[in-house]
Amino acid sequence: MIGKSSSADPLQQLFCYLMTEAPKCFPNHPASNIVITGTLNFVTAASLDYRTQGMKLPASAKRYTTFTRNISGIADVMGVFIFPASVPVTAYIAAIPDLMVFMLSANDVLSFYKEEVAGEELNRVSLLALCDNSTKIDVLKQLVNSTVEAHNNISDILKPDEEALDAYLSFSDGYIWAHAGLSRYRLKELGIFAK
Template identity: 45%
Template sequence: MSITEASLSTSAADCDVLAGIRHAIADFLQHCGLQYTPTTIDEELYNKCCQDAINRGFPMSDEDYSLRPYMVIGVTMSSIAYGHLTNPATRMWLCHFTAAGICVDDTMKRQQDMENLYRFNERFATCQPQGDAVLNTWDEILRETPRHFSPLVSGFITTSTLDFISGLLLEYETQGMKISRDAPMYPEYTRLLSGLAHGFAYFVFPPTVPLLDYVQCIPDLMFFLNHANDILSYYKEEIEGDSTNYVSLLAASRGLTKHEALCRLIEKTVLAHHNIVKCLKPHPEAYEAYASVCHGYIKFHTALKRYMVKEIMAEKSLL
């Protein structure tokens, strides 16, 4: 076989793989009763959130180490995914929380300022300056959690955030580690730490919703939020050649092909969604909050072109 023939064969195989991913993701959305809806970002709200960040002294320069590149994601999360929250101050807080969290995540991936990241949790616990503008911002935002949530829920959000930092550091220290088939739960462990799902699960329910109406669905909700993101991100990650995503780690730990791992993850995530729906049905306010976030979470991925949802949904002509 000539080099040209081999390249064409590889290209065709890659196209088949990507088509299979698009088909699987489209099926995932259908099985959850979710539809693709073209969504745009609220420019007025974006400008308002950026100005608020500037007024508060958050790092918002045009340099690399700044919240500015991440504000569009924060605005999209707070206004589209969690747009049902009626308190404007809480939505603004959630925008800043999301933007700062993604900025911290990218800092770790660039291996930038790792010394301060290692000391974040210690400094947070002892109320010490973080030694870094973005981490100081993250610290400040996290300390405001009790203004928006009950003491118990604030505690869950805070510990989830500190676990997020530990999860990032764990990923850093285990780079290149061979994934053992004798530790099939390890990918889930690392995903729970680094996904912030515990916090984002509690963000779903406004303070007016009694805890007893929804607390039993939190484990399924954490699973859904983490892995819906993994599923919707996988197409772009495969195109980018990312071999460290959750689907790839799951495949390695279970001795599966990546497509088999994706399909199994989709099956479990759909089940988690239906468990949540059944659990919340008797409680209308909690159910409506989840329904809004569930549809909004898909719109969040749609609004950000990086996830390529429009291309994915064209696979099944659902546009």
């Protein structure tokens, strides 16, 4: 898929072009590889979503829900984009795993209400509850705890580099408030984040 595309599909040609541009944005930098692999994982996840519609998961497949969430959420890519080029990769790379947990779990928590109201069952909370044989509320509490723990870990990891920490704190604040402010999440119906 990457490289000189002979495809007549203009979308595929553009995708290939954009993937080859990543190293120009992050020259000689592991971040460009994260952007490329994360983007390819997202495309793979979209294909998996389509091909596995209606697939029944056994209770022992609990990690599958996290696997598909990780590759579909592009949180690793977004994590790289948080930090300005002036921040060395060594200042933030150890925080990327917790950034992924923070972004994906926070999104799952903040999306839960709208998904429940819509009767959606193909989401991480519902699938984990099914695999764990637990309630959705118990899973939701676990995800809230994971989100808070990840936020604390990230803050601790980034503390030695003020620019990296400031970039993250600005991002995390905006990430939560963006969810709160978007009507699609329907959080105002619950009186959450109401000003």
